[in-house]
Amino acid sequence: MSSTSTIEDASVTLELSRFDAEIATSMTLDFLERLGYKGKWLPLKVSLEGEIYIVEMILEKKTAKVQINSSTKEIKEYEFQETETETKSPIKSKGLIFLIAVIGIAALSAKLLGVF
Secondary structure: OHHHHHHHHHHHHHHHHOOOHHHHHHHHHHHHHHOOOOOOOEEEEEEEEOOEEEEEEEEOOEEEEEEEEOOOOOEEEEEEEEOOOOOOOHHHHHHHHHHHHHHHHHHHHHHHOOOO
16 A cells, blocks of 8 residues: 555656746746736747746736746746837838839939920
8 A cells, every 4th residue: 555655646746846838937927927017928938948947928018037947946037128119110111112113213204204
Protein backbone atom coordinates (compact mmCIF):
# COMPACT_ATOMS: atom_id res chain seq x y z
CA MET A 1 0.00 0.00 0.00
CA SER A 2 2.95 2.34 0.58
CA SER A 3 4.04 2.03 -3.07
CA THR A 4 0.60 3.24 -4.21
CA SER A 5 0.76 6.34 -2.03
CA THR A 6 4.29 7.03 -3.25
CA ILE A 7 3.13 6.91 -6.89
CA GLU A 8 0.17 9.17 -6.07
CA ASP A 9 2.46 11.60 -4.21
CA ALA A 10 4.85 11.70 -7.17
CA SER A 11 2.04 12.49 -9.64
CA VAL A 12 0.72 15.25 -7.36
CA THR A 13 4.25 16.68 -7.09
CA LEU A 14 4.61 16.62 -10.89
CA GLU A 15 1.30 18.43 -11.31
CA LEU A 16 2.22 21.09 -8.74
CA SER A 17 5.70 21.68 -10.15
CA ARG A 18 4.60 21.99 -13.80
CA PHE A 19 5.29 25.56 -14.91
CA ASP A 20 4.96 26.53 -18.56
CA ALA A 21 4.39 29.56 -20.80
CA GLU A 22 0.62 29.49 -20.24
CA ILE A 23 0.99 29.61 -16.45
CA ALA A 24 3.68 32.30 -16.74
CA THR A 25 1.33 34.41 -18.89
CA SER A 26 -1.57 33.95 -16.48
CA MET A 27 0.66 34.81 -13.52
CA THR A 28 1.87 37.95 -15.34
CA LEU A 29 -1.70 39.06 -16.05
CA ASP A 30 -2.65 38.61 -12.38
CA PHE A 31 0.46 40.55 -11.31
CA LEU A 32 -0.26 43.47 -13.67
CA GLU A 33 -3.86 43.69 -12.45
CA ARG A 34 -2.69 43.71 -8.82
CA LEU A 35 -0.44 46.65 -9.72
CA GLY A 36 -3.55 48.48 -10.95
CA TYR A 37 -3.09 48.04 -14.70
CA LYS A 38 -6.50 46.61 -15.51
CA GLY A 39 -7.69 46.15 -19.06
CA LYS A 40 -7.42 43.79 -22.00
CA TRP A 41 -3.75 42.80 -21.89
CA LEU A 42 -2.62 40.84 -24.94
CA PRO A 43 0.33 38.45 -24.80
CA LEU A 44 3.05 39.57 -27.18
CA LYS A 45 5.89 37.14 -26.48
CA VAL A 46 6.93 34.48 -23.97
CA SER A 47 10.47 33.12 -23.87
CA LEU A 48 12.48 30.92 -21.54
CA GLU A 49 16.09 31.85 -20.77
CA GLY A 50 17.55 29.33 -18.37
CA GLU A 51 15.06 29.19 -15.48
CA ILE A 52 13.58 32.63 -16.21
CA TYR A 53 10.40 33.08 -18.20
CA ILE A 54 10.24 36.50 -19.88
CA VAL A 55 6.64 37.49 -20.61
CA GLU A 56 5.85 40.54 -22.74
CA MET A 57 2.29 41.86 -22.84
CA ILE A 58 0.71 44.92 -24.43
CA LEU A 59 -2.18 47.17 -23.36
CA GLU A 60 -3.09 50.11 -25.61
CA LYS A 61 0.18 52.10 -25.74
CA LYS A 62 1.99 50.27 -22.91
CA THR A 63 4.20 47.21 -23.07
CA ALA A 64 4.99 45.24 -19.91
CA LYS A 65 7.96 42.91 -19.62
CA VAL A 66 7.91 40.56 -16.62
CA GLN A 67 10.58 38.03 -15.61
CA ILE A 68 9.49 34.99 -13.57
CA ASN A 69 11.74 32.32 -12.04
CA SER A 70 10.23 29.02 -13.22
CA SER A 71 11.45 27.00 -10.24
CA THR A 72 10.38 29.38 -7.45
CA LYS A 73 7.51 31.08 -9.38
CA GLU A 74 8.82 34.39 -8.05
CA ILE A 75 8.59 37.57 -10.12
CA LYS A 76 12.19 38.71 -10.36
CA GLU A 77 11.84 41.87 -12.43
CA TYR A 78 9.33 43.91 -14.40
CA GLU A 79 9.33 47.03 -16.55
CA PHE A 80 6.90 49.14 -18.56
CA GLN A 81 7.58 50.90 -21.83
CA GLU A 82 5.50 53.22 -23.97
CA THR A 83 4.98 51.81 -27.43
CA GLU A 84 5.44 53.95 -30.52
CA THR A 85 2.30 55.92 -31.26
CA GLU A 86 2.96 56.53 -34.94
CA THR A 87 3.80 53.73 -37.30
CA LYS A 88 4.67 54.23 -40.92
CA SER A 89 1.85 52.84 -43.01
CA PRO A 90 2.74 51.34 -46.38
CA ILE A 91 -0.72 52.39 -47.65
CA LYS A 92 0.03 56.04 -46.91
CA SER A 93 3.44 55.79 -48.60
CA LYS A 94 1.97 54.17 -51.71
CA GLY A 95 -0.84 56.73 -51.78
CA LEU A 96 1.66 59.57 -51.60
CA ILE A 97 3.74 58.12 -54.44
CA PHE A 98 0.58 57.67 -56.52
CA LEU A 99 -0.46 61.28 -55.89
CA ILE A 100 2.96 62.60 -56.90
CA ALA A 101 2.87 60.47 -60.06
CA VAL A 102 -0.60 61.79 -60.99
CA ILE A 103 0.50 65.40 -60.46
CA GLY A 104 3.63 64.78 -62.56
CA ILE A 105 1.62 63.24 -65.38
CA ALA A 106 -0.92 66.10 -65.25
CA ALA A 107 1.87 68.71 -65.37
CA LEU A 108 3.54 66.94 -68.30
CA SER A 109 0.23 66.64 -70.13
CA ALA A 110 -0.53 70.32 -69.55
CA LYS A 111 2.92 71.29 -70.85
CA LEU A 112 2.52 69.14 -73.97
CA LEU A 113 -0.91 70.63 -74.62
CA GLY A 114 0.52 74.11 -74.27
CA VAL A 115 -1.41 75.08 -71.12
CA PHE A 116 1.79 76.19 -69.36
